[in-house]
Amino acid sequence: MKKYPWGALWFVGTDAEHRFHNRLYQVLSGTRRMMGLLPTGLGPTGQTPLVSLFWSLGARSLEQWRAAGLLPWKEEILRFAPEAAPLLEQIQSADQVLFAEYHDVVMAQWNTDDVVYLGDAAHATSPQLGQGCNLALVDAQVLAQCLAVSDALPLALDAYSRTRDAHLDYYQFATRWLTPFFQSDLTWLAPLRDFGMPIATRVPWVRRQMVTAMCGNALWPLTGTLPLETRPLALAAQNG
Numbered sequence: 001m002k003k004y005p006w007g008a009l010w011f012v013g014t015d016a017e018h019r020f021h022n023r024l025y026q027v028l029s030g031t032r033r034m035m036g037l038l039p040t041g042l043g044p045t046g047q048t049p050l051v052s053l054f055w056s057l058g059a060r061s062l063e064q065w066r067a068a069g070l071l072p073w074k075e076e077i078l079r080f081a082p083e084a085a086p087l088l089e090q091i092q093s094a095d096q097v098l099f100a101e102y103h104d105v106v107m108a109q110w111n112t113d114d115v116v117y118l119g120d121a122a123h124a125t126s127p128q129l130g131q132g133c134n135l136a137l138v139d140a141q142v143l144a145q146c147l148a149v150s151d152a153l154p155l156a157l158d159a160y161s162r163t164r165d166a167h168l169d170y171y172q173f174a175t176r177w178l179t180p181f182f183q184s185d186l187t188w189l190a191p192l193r194d195f196g197m198p199i200a201t202r203v204p205w206v207r208r209q210m211v212t213a214m215c216g217n218a219l220w221p222l223t224g225t226l227p228l229e230t231r232p233l234a235l236a237a238q239n240g
Contacts, residue, residue, distance in 0.1 A: 004102040004126055006183040008054040009065070009073075011097050012040055013090040015051040019083075027081045030190045032056065034182060035081050053087040054100070056183050062099055070094060102126040104176060110164065111157035116143065123168050125175035128182055134216030135171060139164060166219045174213060 015021070026036040034056035043050045055077065057065060065073065074088045091097060105124040110117045119136030143160050150156040180186050181193040200206045212218045 113154040
């Protein structure tokens with residue numbers, strides 16, 4: 001397990017006016033500044049829309065951020081993305097803001113004879129592709145299928161690890177490769193990102209691969225997509 005040197009300040013607030021309903025709003029400048037507003041469900045009561053504000057921050061700068069107080073941080077975000085004002089108004093204390101750290105978890109296989117690992121415990125990555133929940137859902141479904149067709153637990157768990165290999169290898173590789181383009185000290189990567197990605201979306205094959213990856217269905221080495229029965233459950237239902 002390797003901790004990534006960058007993380008994000010994270011605050012979950014309310015969105016009573018539905019300003020950020022059903023869309024991710026994200027602003028980047030270089031590889032050191034990134035702010036996003038992400039719809040985050042309806043909260044415990046099921047009535048109040050929630051939205052997450054996240055701000056990229058190197059782990060080495062966390063104590064400096066705490067020492068400086070909230071005002072300089074809020075002012076910087078407002079200059080960078082005025083749309084964040086309704087969320088910033090809800091933050092009155094640094095204790096309301098969490099620091100989210102990322103880890104790359106790489107395991108040779110995800111089981112022993114009688115123990116199996118799923119989700120982030122097995123293959124945590126940075127959240128750049130937003131696939132943590134999708135991958136965990138597929139893990140659970142494949143594990144259930146393997147247990148259903150084998151009476152021997154070790155064989156079922158071995159089958160689970162083999163079945164998940166190509167899918168998880170792809171996403172571990174893709175997130176590790178993409179993360180420095182969004183969060184790193186390698187500032188020279190930002191012009192490549194800003195120039196290359198708009199072009200990539202206009203190339204049909206590349207665009208197809210990007211959409212497939214964002215849907216959680218890509219396989220390594222780009223030879224196809226997951227079978228419908230093992231795709232993320234919510235997406236499979238949505239796509240029929």
